[in-house]
Amino acid sequence: MSKYLKNTSALFLFIFSISQIAVSQGTIKKSLQGEWVKSKITLIDGSPIYDENLKNSSFGLEFSGDSLIINIGGKNSYSSYDVKDSILNYRDNYFKILRLDKPFLELSQVLTTDEVEPIKIEMTFKPTVDIGITPQTYLAKNGDPVYLLMPDQIEPKFINSRYTAIDYINSHFRYPEFKKGGFVVRFVITKTGELEGQRIIASSNQKYDQRLLDAVNKTKGKWRPAKYLGEAVNCEVEYNFDLGYTKPDYSSGNPEEDKKAMAEEYASNGKYYFSAKNYRSAIFYLSKAIENDPYQINSYYLRAAAYIYNKTPDNACADYLQLKILGQKRAEGLYDKYCQNYKPETTEH
Structure with a gap:
C-alpha cells in the first residue's frame, strides 16, 4: 500500500511538472502574440556587426495563434513555430528568449554549427513603435480613413517568400526589355486585405498601362493589411516603376x-x-x-x-x-x- 502511494505521489509530481511546463510555454506564446520589429542587432556577445546588409535590412515577427509571419528585407512568409524551454523555433531557426517583457523582446541565436557567428536581436512591440509615428490619412468615399504607406511602419504585408510586392508585380508586368519606360501605379489594400482602387497615375507609354494593372491584379489574395497601433487599417500603396526612363531633354536653347x-x-x-x-x-x-x-x-x-x-x-x-x-x-x-x-x-x- 505504501509503495502504491509512493508511486502515485511520483506520478502526480510528474504530471504536475509537465502541466507547469505546458502552462509556462503557453504563457510565453501568449506574451509573444502581436507584431515585433527589430530595433538592434549585434553579435551574441554584444560586438557590433559590420555587414551592412544584415545590419540595415528589416526584420519582423508577427505571431498570430500558432502561425508566424516572418519579414526579412521586405519579403514576408508564413511559418509555424514552437516554444520549448524558452527556445523559439521556426524552420529550424532557434532563438533563446532572453527577455520577454512587452514592449521588449530579446533573442539570442542558438546554432548547431560553428560556421556562423551567432547574433542577438533586440525587438520592440510594433504598437509601441507606432506611438511615435505621425501618419498621413484621407477619407475614402465611404468615410473610412485611408493611411498613406510608410515603408516598414504602416505597410501591408505581401506574402511571398521569394518576392517583395514591387518585384512580384514587375516580374508579371513583362515590359519589353529593349524599351525604356516610367510608370506610377497606386492602389489600396483594405483593412480586410482586399485589393481595391488600382489605377495608373503616371505613364510614359499608355499602351502598357493595362498590362501593368493586370500584373497588379495578380497580387490579389496575397496581402495582409497594414497595422497601426495594433489595428488593421486601409493603406494606399504607390509604386514607381523606373525602367530606365528619363523625360525628354527640352534644351534647344530657345x-x-x-x-x-x-x-x-x-x-x-x-x-x-x-x-x-x-x-x-x-x-x-x-x-x-x-x-x-x-x-x-x-x-x-x-x-x-x-x-x-x-x-x-x-x-x-x-x-x-x-x-x-x-x-x-x-x-x-x-x-x-x-x-x-x-x-x-x-x-x-
Missing part, C-alpha cells in the same frame, strides 16, 4: 520652344486620360500643358469637358471664358449653354 514641346507632351497625356474617362488625371496633364503654353486652345476645350464630367462646371466656365477672350467662336455657344449662372471671380485692388 526657352519658348522648349516650353511648347513640353506642353505638347502634357497635352498628349491629357488626351489619353480623357479618352480613358480618367478625368482627374486628364485635368492634371491638361493644366500642365496650359501652364507651359497659354495658347493651347485644344487643351482648354478638353479640360473644360473634363471639368464638366468631373462635376465642377464653374472651372469649365472659366476655361470657356478664357477661350472667348482668345477669340474662339465655338466657346461662345458652350459658355451660353453651361454658364448662365456662372459669376467669374474678380480680383479687387
Whole structure:
C-alpha cells in the first residue's frame, strides 16, 4: 500500500511538472502574440556587426495563434513555430528568449554549427513603435480613413517568400526589355486585405498601362493589411516603376520652344486620360500643358469637358471664358449653354 502511494505521489509530481511546463510555454506564446520589429542587432556577445546588409535590412515577427509571419528585407512568409524551454523555433531557426517583457523582446541565436557567428536581436512591440509615428490619412468615399504607406511602419504585408510586392508585380508586368519606360501605379489594400482602387497615375507609354494593372491584379489574395497601433487599417500603396526612363531633354536653347514641346507632351497625356474617362488625371496633364503654353486652345476645350464630367462646371466656365477672350467662336455657344449662372471671380485692388 505504501509503495502504491509512493508511486502515485511520483506520478502526480510528474504530471504536475509537465502541466507547469505546458502552462509556462503557453504563457510565453501568449506574451509573444502581436507584431515585433527589430530595433538592434549585434553579435551574441554584444560586438557590433559590420555587414551592412544584415545590419540595415528589416526584420519582423508577427505571431498570430500558432502561425508566424516572418519579414526579412521586405519579403514576408508564413511559418509555424514552437516554444520549448524558452527556445523559439521556426524552420529550424532557434532563438533563446532572453527577455520577454512587452514592449521588449530579446533573442539570442542558438546554432548547431560553428560556421556562423551567432547574433542577438533586440525587438520592440510594433504598437509601441507606432506611438511615435505621425501618419498621413484621407477619407475614402465611404468615410473610412485611408493611411498613406510608410515603408516598414504602416505597410501591408505581401506574402511571398521569394518576392517583395514591387518585384512580384514587375516580374508579371513583362515590359519589353529593349524599351525604356516610367510608370506610377497606386492602389489600396483594405483593412480586410482586399485589393481595391488600382489605377495608373503616371505613364510614359499608355499602351502598357493595362498590362501593368493586370500584373497588379495578380497580387490579389496575397496581402495582409497594414497595422497601426495594433489595428488593421486601409493603406494606399504607390509604386514607381523606373525602367530606365528619363523625360525628354527640352534644351534647344530657345526657352519658348522648349516650353511648347513640353506642353505638347502634357497635352498628349491629357488626351489619353480623357479618352480613358480618367478625368482627374486628364485635368492634371491638361493644366500642365496650359501652364507651359497659354495658347493651347485644344487643351482648354478638353479640360473644360473634363471639368464638366468631373462635376465642377464653374472651372469649365472659366476655361470657356478664357477661350472667348482668345477669340474662339465655338466657346461662345458652350459658355451660353453651361454658364448662365456662372459669376467669374474678380480680383479687387
